[in-house]
Amino acid sequence: MSMPPVAIGILTVSDRASQGVYRDEGGPAIAAWLGRALTTRWHAVTRVIPDDQATIEATLIDLADVAGCALIVTTGGTGPAPRDVTPEATAAVCAKMMPGFGELMRLESLKVVPTAILSRQTAGIRGGSLIVNLPGKPSAIADCLTAVMPAIPYCIELIGGPILDTDPAVCKAFRPKAK
Amino acid sequence: MSMPPVAIGILTVSDRASQGVYRDEGGPAIAAWLGRALTTRWHAVTRVIPDDQATIEATLIDLADVAGCALIVTTGGTGPAPRDVTPEATAAVCAKMMPGFGELMRLESLKVVPTAILSRQTAGIRGGSLIVNLPGKPSAIADCLTAVMPAIPYCIELIGGPILDTDPAVCKAFRPKAK
Amino acid sequence: MSMPPVAIGILTVSDRASQGVYRDEGGPAIAAWLGRALTTRWHAVTRVIPDDQATIEATLIDLADVAGCALIVTTGGTGPAPRDVTPEATAAVCAKMMPGFGELMRLESLKVVPTAILSRQTAGIRGGSLIVNLPGKPSAIADCLTAVMPAIPYCIELIGGPILDTDPAVCKAFRPKAK
Numbered sequence: 258m259s260m261p262p263v264a265i266g267i268l269t270v271s272d273r274a275s276q277g278v279y280r281d282e283g284g285p286a287i288a289a290w291l292g293r294a295l296t297t298r299w300h301a302v303t304r305v306i307p308d309d310q311a312t313i314e315a316t317l318i319d320l321a322d323v324a325g326c327a328l329i330v331t332t333g334g335t336g337p338a339p340r341d342v343t344p345e346a347t348a349a350v351c352a353k354m355m356p357g358f359g360e361l362m363r364l365e366s367l368k369v370v371p372t373a374i375l376s377r378q379t380a381g382i383r384g385g386s387l388i389v390n391l392p393g394k395p396s397a398i399a400d401c402l403t404a405v406m407p408a409i410p411y412c413i414e415l416i417g418g419p420i421l422d423t424d425p426a427v428c429k430a431f432r433p434k435a436k
Numbered sequence: 437m438s439m440p441p442v443a444i445g446i447l448t449v450s451d452r453a454s455q456g457v458y459r460d461e462g463g464p465a466i467a468a469w470l471g472r473a474l475t476t477r478w479h480a481v482t483r484v485i486p487d488d489q490a491t492i493e494a495t496l497i498d499l500a501d502v503a504g505c506a507l508i509v510t511t512g513g514t515g516p517a518p519r520d521v522t523p524e525a526t527a528a529v530c531a532k533m534m535p536g537f538g539e540l541m542r543l544e545s546l547k548v549v550p551t552a553i554l555s556r557q558t559a560g561i562r563g564g565s566l567i568v569n570l571p572g573k574p575s576a577i578a579d580c581l582t583a584v585m586p587a588i589p590y591c592i593e594l595i596g597g598p599i600l601d602t603d604p605a606v607c608k609a610f611r612p613k614a615k
Numbered sequence: 616m617s618m619p620p621v622a623i624g625i626l627t628v629s630d631r632a633s634q635g636v637y638r639d640e641g642g643p644a645i646a647a648w649l650g651r652a653l654t655t656r657w658h659a660v661t662r663v664i665p666d667d668q669a670t671i672e673a674t675l676i677d678l679a680d681v682a683g684c685a686l687i688v689t690t691g692g693t694g695p696a697p698r699d700v701t702p703e704a705t706a707a708v709c710a711k712m713m714p715g716f717g718e719l720m721r722l723e724s725l726k727v728v729p730t731a732i733l734s735r736q737t738a739g740i741r742g743g744s745l746i747v748n749l750p751g752k753p754s755a756i757a758d759c760l761t762a763v764m765p766a767i768p769y770c771i772e773l774i775g776g777p778i779l780d781t782d783p784a785v786c787k788a789f790r791p792k793a794k
Contacts, residue, residue: 336594337532337534337561337566337591337594337595338594338595339595339596341532345532353695353699353703353735354735355695355732355733355735356535356714356717356718356721356735357717357721357731357732357733357734357735358732359535360535360539360718360721360722360732361721361725361732363535363536363539363540364539367540370610370612371586371587371608371610372586372587372590372591372610372611372612373536373587374534374536374537374539374540374584374587375534375536375587375590375591375594376536377532377533377534377535377536382695387695394612405732407729407730408729408730408731408732408733411730411733412695412730412733415694415695415696415733416695416696416697417697429729431728431729431730432730433728433730433752515773516711516713516740516745516770516773516774517773517774518774518775520711524711535714538714538715539714539718542714542715542718542719543718546719549789549791550765550766550787550789551765551766551769551770551789551790551791552715552766553713553715553716553718553719553763553766554713554715554766554769554770554773555715556711556712556713556714556715573791
């Protein structure tokens with residue numbers, strides 16, 4: 258009997274994309290990157306919602322607790338503008354914050370643009386789910402996933418989740434030796 | 437009709453400078469740096485106050501909500517000593533924190549002194565105001581402003597504030613292309 | 616009359632080490648490193664406790680307030696697993712957080728392993744005590760102490776503690792000139 262595919266949540270947070278004012282590009286960019294990087298069978302649980310903190314929190318909870326996503330990645334809503342509240346929503350639903358994700362993603366983005374410090378991206382753990390905020394811009398999404406994905410499979414194992422195997426040509430997942 | 441000059445708050449937090457025990461050097465160093473960097477017309481709203489958290493909070497609120505400062509920079513009170521409470525006061529009055537500012541300023545200062553990790557500098561948004569903590573020492577102020585200022589004009593635009601133009605010989609303001 | 620030796624708390628947080636399932640290696644690694652680095656007379660106050668947040672908090676309070684430790688270093692409990700709560704316990708007992716310590720330790724560890732971003736290490740001040748979280752793995756402990764120790768003696772002086780002198784061949788303590 259084979260394992261069921263791993264559920265991965267892809268959450269686009271954008272007033273305009275959720276209203277159809279423009280097409281969501283962040284979500285598809287994440288799905289395409291993960292499609293190249295992961296060799297384990299997985300399926301995307303995608304959502305496109307407005308920049309409303311209560312809606313983001315409810316959707317993250319649903320993706321984690323009901324859809325059973327081991328990994329949930331968000332795109333959008335991490336800047337300084339009044340409607341940007343994805344990091345606040347993430348912190349509100351997580352038991353544990355992972356500051357190293359945001360630090361590394363900002364460092365990587367700083368190599369490209371000095372406005373990287375305006376990103377408030379973070380990551381955290383809710384039960385058996387790792388939630389990671391990514392930027393809104395597709396090219397920045399790939400840079401950030403390339404930076405943090407090597408640590409994600411081991412993180413998911415530490416919180417009791419499934420094994421995620423990767424194509425080392427795209428992403429070398431790292432697992433420290435047991436001590 | 438020309439625009440009114442942009443109000444920028446320069447807040448020196450120091451028990452001794454506020455008592456006249458020594459002359460405030462941080463505030464004038466900030467004003468001089470901004471004078472070289474900004475080509476937009478601006479005027480400084482300066483304050484020198486003791487390291488008292490309630491006083492710092494009240495002064496930040498006044499600079500943001502009454503004086504209408506688009507940018508407020510503080511100097512002093514960011515270390516580990518018992519009277520150093522500028523970051524706590526900043527967090528208390530901001531709706532949104534910007535962790536990337538502190539991370540980048542500590543990274544830059546680490547190139548100069550290993551004690552840079554003792555700085556607890558942060559930044560945050562209150563309404564239409566960006567508040568940024570700078571160190572107390574004049575030479576470190578210039579290093580930190582040089583590091584973060586390229587992102588500040590775009591940040592202020594994202595929170596609904598005025599356009600700040602800079603002299604690219606001192607500071608290249610960066611604005612990402614609209615997506 | 617000579618000064619009494621400086622008390623330094625070394626707190627191992629590990630369910631298995633505290634139950635004797637395996638031998639504590641983190642605590643002795645810290646003691647050995649400090650033994651090489653410090654030339655001031657000091658003595659270790661060591662504890663080995665399970666990953667229980669209330670127990671960690673009570674032990675940190677005891678080491679700071681009763682044993683009078685100027686420096687308390689912890690090892691273990693900083694990852695994403697459900698039982699990893701050392702950073703939360705540290706934050707709960709500190710009046711002031713020092714984000715630069717965790718940032719620098721993660722940066723240093725990132726040079727060795729990409730999973731360094733999974734470490735949630737932090738540091739903070741409780742009264743006259745500096746509390747610093749270190750990783751669980753002995754080799755990573757040395758890397759992190761090497762990175763942050765140059766700033767620790769000055770930090771302890773700023774919070775009213777004793778002078779810690781170091782062997783510059785192991786660790787160059789840095790003290791900025793008075794302004």
